[in-house]
Amino acid sequence: MGRHTKTKKAKKRRAAPTECSKVVVIQKCPGKSTRACAITRGRKRSCRVIRFSGAHGTYQRMRSRGTNGTVLQIRKARRSCTTKIEYIPPGVVDLGLYIIPRLEMHDVVLPEGLRTLRFTFVNIPPYPSPNFRNITLPNSMEAIYIEESPVSSLDPTDWRNVPLKTLYVTHLNGDLIQCRVFSKSSIETFDRTVFPPSITTLQIRETKVKTFATSTLPTSVVAMNLEHNEIPLSSRSIGGNPIQTLGNRSRFPSGLRNLSMAECQISNISADVEFPPNLLSLDLSGNKLESFPFDKLPQSLRELDLEGNPLKEFNIDNSAVLDQLRNLSDFDATTDHVKCNPPYIKTNVRGKIFACAVSKARKIQSGESIVQGASASASKSSSTTLVLVAVLACLVVAMFALLFVVHILRRRRGRLADQTDMEAAEESLRSVMASYKVQGFDDSVFHPTQ
Structure with missing residues (x-):
């Protein structure tokens, strides 16, 4: 009996699915679409494609208000700590990245039409670095916001030809968000950095920046905020910049000793401006000031230069301010066009410098008026008191x-009552006597002879 050989059929093995990376990759959607998709890791470690849509969830796509563009937002990838951006579709005007523990973005050309790029609570690598470099900004870009995000260094020199208007950088002190503690690193220097000259608003706050000595600041800057850094400024010279106005947003480091803003076309100094309390020297020469708020000068000031300003109003209300100006070690001002109107009179400060001060006679007259007014008020008050008394x-x-009249009336009533009672008693007595007479008794019983 022959052996029957059983041929085992080879089982057809299925190819193991390609395991998807844990990194969330933002890239162009499969097919002919130009829209962006997120490639994420699914439950079985396979890749999952998610399209940007709606105003909720992680990958949001919305219409921009007032424009025909699109707002694209990425808000914290749930299954990954790393987000890699490879593609941003055309038509996006606002790109926002929020709560990204680790970011990778390099060799990316952002689309024309994009105006705002925002990083909020994002662990940003140094720029440039292997994972964060070669980002091409479009000419439409207006503002970059790095808010509450740690970044150890930032060199925007690559973007010096982009007509950027706003650059805002503020540091995160550290916070725990899902995967890791956000880095506590912070910018310490802008070494040999060339900022885009078109920037009008520059804000770098709460970092460890100590100096801009080797950097080229934007020439078009109008507002600059460097609060809460580590810049040990004792002198600042920003002369020749078109500042025009020192408003309530103009703030200076408290440790500043010397400040020069010569030939900046400044025509107005707001009443809200506060100069550093320990300022020693202030140079505002060659500007367009027609008046100056002398009450804003710190007591520490030793040098003041207002030469070359078309001053027309030079009023000083406080004699202490006039004494301060006279005691300055160096004071220059052009007062040829100053006109003094009552109650001010032209007063020499020093040399050829004149000011409009309130005359002593006027002060005395004002004092007498106050005294007379006080006396009149006192007399009027005394008269009123006498009338009241x-x-x-x-x-x-x-x-x-009234009490006396009431008392008299009561006494009279009492007397009348007593008289009535007496008359009644006499009447009773007469009746008794009459009855006794009827009975034969003599009146002498009742009225004996005396």
């Missing part, structure tokens, strides 16, 4: 008179 006295007298 007289009225009260009359009321008291009238009250006593």
Whole structure:
């Protein structure tokens, strides 16, 4: 009996699915679409394609208000700590990245039409670095916001030809968000950095920046905020910049000793401006000031230069301010066009410098007016007091008179009552006597002879 050989059929093995990376990759959607998709890791470690849509979830796509563009937002990839951006579709005007523990973005050309790029609570690598470099900004880009995000270094020199208007950088102190603690690293220097000259608003706050000595600041800057850094400024010279106005947003480091803003076309200094409390030297020469708020000068000031300003109003209300100007070690001002109107009179400060101060006679007259006014008020007050006392006295007298009348009336009523009682008693007595007479008794019983 022959052996039957069983041929085992080879089982067809399925190819193991390609395991998807843990990194969330933002890239162009499969097919002919130009829209962006997120390639993420699914439950079985396979790749999952998610399209940007709606105003909720992680990958949001919305219409921009007032424009025909699109707002694209990435808000914290749930299954990964790393987000890699490879593609941003055309038509996006606002790109926002929020709560990204680790970011990778390099060799990316952002689309024309994009105006705002925003990083909020994002662990940003140094720029440039292997994972964050070669990002091409479009000419439409207007603002970059790095808010509450740690970044150890930032060199925007690559973007110096982009007509950027706003650059805002503020540091995160550290916070725990899902995968890791956000880095506590912070920018310490802008070494040999060339900022885009078109920037009008530059804000670098809460970092460890100590100096801009080797950097080229933007020439078009109008507002600059460097609060809470580690810049040990004792002198600042920003002369020749078109600042025009020192408003309530103009703030200076408290440790500043010397400040020069010569030939900046400044025409107005707001009443809200506060100069550093320990300022020693202030140079505002060659500007367009027609008046100056002398009450804003710190007591520490030793040098003041207002030469070359078309001053027309030079009023000083406080004699202490006039004394301060006279005691300055160096004071220059052009006062040829100053006109003094009453109650001010032209007063020499020093040399050829004149100011409009309130005259002593005017002050004395004002003081006498105050005294006379006070005397008149006192006299009027005294007269009023006398009238009140007289009225009260009359009321008291009238009250006593009324009480006296009431008392007299009561006494009279008492007397009348007593008289009535006596008459009644006499009448009773007469009746008794009459009855006794009827009975034969003599009146002498009742009225004996005396």
